[in-house]
Amino acid sequence: MKLSTQILLAFSLIILLSVADSYTNYMLSKKVQRNSQFLARSEEIIRNSNKTHRTIIEMQSAFRGYLLTNDRTFLHSYFIGMKMVPVLLKEQQERIGTHNIQRSILDSIVVLHNNWLDYSEEIIESQKLEPENYQNLFNNSLKKYVGKKINDDIADRFSRFNKIEYIRRKHHTDMLLNSLSYARNFSLLFLSMTVTVGILSIVFIMYITNKRINSMIRLAENISKGNFTIVQDIRKDELSPLTTSLNTMSAKLAKNIHELKSRNAELNKFAYVVSHDLKAPIRGIHNVVSWIEEDYDKELSPELKRYLNIIPQKTRRMEALINGLLDYARLNIKAPSEKINTNTLVREITDSIVTRNISLEIDDLPYLYTERIKLEQVFANLISNAVKYTPQEGGKIKISCRIFTDFYEFSVKDNGIGIASEYHQKIFEIFQTLREQNEPQSTGVGLAIVKKIIDDQQESISVKSALGKGAQFIFTWRNN
Incomplete structure (x- = not known):
């Protein structure tokens, strides 16, 4: 009825x-x-x-x-x-x-x-x-x-x-x-x-209506969590078309997600295969150049030697790009959440990246319950980016955190070369870098990885910087 x-x-x-x-x-x-x-x-x-x-x-x-x-x-x-x-x-x-x-x-x-x-x-x-x-x-x-x-x-x-x-x-x-x-x-x-x-009558109608609406809300919540269930509806009333639409949407999403997972798995497999296949000829080129230098060092002209020196630089950059692509592809992997001491995490990263010539300041950072690998990649790429663009003498990096009601706001600040305002959004695109293309350390993948993680987590990231005045990256993170 x-x-x-x-x-x-x-x-x-x-x-x-x-x-x-x-x-x-x-x-x-x-x-x-x-x-x-x-x-x-x-x-x-x-x-x-x-x-x-x-x-x-x-x-x-x-x-x-x-x-x-x-x-x-x-x-x-x-x-x-x-x-x-x-x-x-x-x-x-x-x-x-x-x-x-x-x-x-x-x-x-x-x-x-x-x-x-x-x-x-x-x-x-x-x-x-x-x-x-x-x-x-x-x-x-x-x-x-x-x-x-x-x-x-x-x-x-x-x-x-x-x-x-x-x-x-x-x-x-x-x-x-x-x-x-x-x-x-x-x-x-x-x-x-x-x-x-x-x-x-009011109680009965409200009970029936709320019960069915709540079942639809639970279905929508399950869909948002990736659990594509359906609602059993035997009543034929005004809410039935909505239930049918939600069930249809859930079934289609389940099918699409399954197909997407299959394609992602194929792409990941393809990325590993391609990277392996690409690295082999790159290493071969590098070896050939080494052999030429060793065997014909006295016979090579200065100009030819200069050309041969360019080849290893290009091969190292190609290998760095391949590694960056692999890292970017691994972002689809879901890991369980765990309790993380952010202070310990950040210090482990800085100990392996930041040189002694750079002054490092780390505020008291909070505990978080989240995916370790993703938070680790965000901090690692932002700190690595700060080290790359900060002078070795007199360089300063500061990592801090502000606590809000629903989230934390982290900041990674340096006194490096800075970023012109017209590049504030462009730097988060893959393969976009402010350094010369022949520098192997700069692939343009690191900040793209950060942006993708932040977007997947439904968080936000912004940059405050001006040319010659350092840069400050600010991102938010919820405590799950």
């Missing part, structure tokens, strides 16, 4: 969980809204019920006050109630609707209230206009507590009405609290699931 598909599936799952969370919260919010609206309406119903009952009680109190005092000012609340109660009862009917037990209770309250109004109005009119009829009503109604029974029934019905409303209100309050609790729990659940899925 491709990485893009895996990422798409992970995001799809997260989006699905988010949609489920949103839908669940939406449905629960609708329940919360319905229950909240019911509770608000219930609050209005309870408030209206209490207000209506209170108004009826005030009418009853005003009626009793009038009967006791025969003072019509007491009937002020009575007449106000006659206007308010029907309005309040009608509003209550609209709120509670029809076809429920509360509506039947409310209808019975309306009937009882109307009965009480008929009863109270009859007594009020009788007391005002017909005292004799009032006495009969007093004996038949008031003494028998007709009004009181009606008022008690009204109070009882209001109590039942409110009780039912409080029960319904408690039910919807519980539903509201449950909806809020469910909303909170479901939100927490979906949030936890979303975060978990997101984290697991």
Whole structure:
């Protein structure tokens, strides 16, 4: 499965969980809204019920006050109630609707209230206009507590009405609290699931990706070290072409390196054979010249002797060039690293190269863990070069080292003839020398060997010099 598909599936799952969370919260919010609206309406119903009952009680109190005092000012609340109660009862009917037990209770309250109004109005009119009829009503109604029974029934019905409303209100309050609790729990659940899925998806994709990338990095590192392995890849995703390319590159490099090693071996063999074959005729030429000088010394003219003296010089230079080529060819040989005391190494070289007439100064040099032969060749060629171009009388050579965080910087400095600036790069090319071509000591191979070793080690070398002011060769070397 491709990485893009895996990422798409992970995001799809997260989006699905988010949609489920949103839908669940939406449905629960609708329940919360319905229950909240019911509770608000219930609050209005309870408030209206209490207000209506209170108004009826005030009418009853005003009626009793009038009967006791025969003072019509007491009937002020009575007449106000006659206007308010029907309005309040009608509003209550609209709120509670029809076809429920509360509506039947409310209808019975309306009937009882109307009965009480008929009863109270009859007594009020009788007391005002017909005292004799009032006495009969007093004996038949008031003494028998007709009004009181009606008022008690009204109070009882209001109590039942409110009780039912409080029960319904408690039910919807519980539903509201449950909806809020469910909303909170479901939100927490979906949030936890979303975060978990997101984290697991990220961790899984990162693990798979990092694992494969690390395998490719290890392959690249192995290739850089000359170990041309391949990566087994059974997944078919966006990284597969990169793995295939690296495996192909590793296989091609392995093939090329194998062919290059074979050719190098052939070239080294050819170099040894050629050098051996070249040295034989050179030695033969030298011997022939010696024999001619020995056998015909008295018969040779001065000019012919001068010509014969040139031949050994040329043959010695040819032999030196051949030896230099052999040394240059041997640079491909890999040797194991070892711990080297650079002080000891440099002093062994200077003891065999530097003459007593030259002043030598060697600073405290560090220990290195590296290939001895290569470091030895660098110092040997640089010191030999300094000896060649330094005067035997008053000559000075100084070898020093500066320590940095990741590498060492060595310096070989002399007070010799110096090098003009235009030759600072040219001197590192093979067979390039500042001396006359007929001088056997200068083959132009030594500094080329140094440059090749430095380049192979991925180090750097530079020269500071001016004509007649000596030369300073500076090169870096890492401690493996």
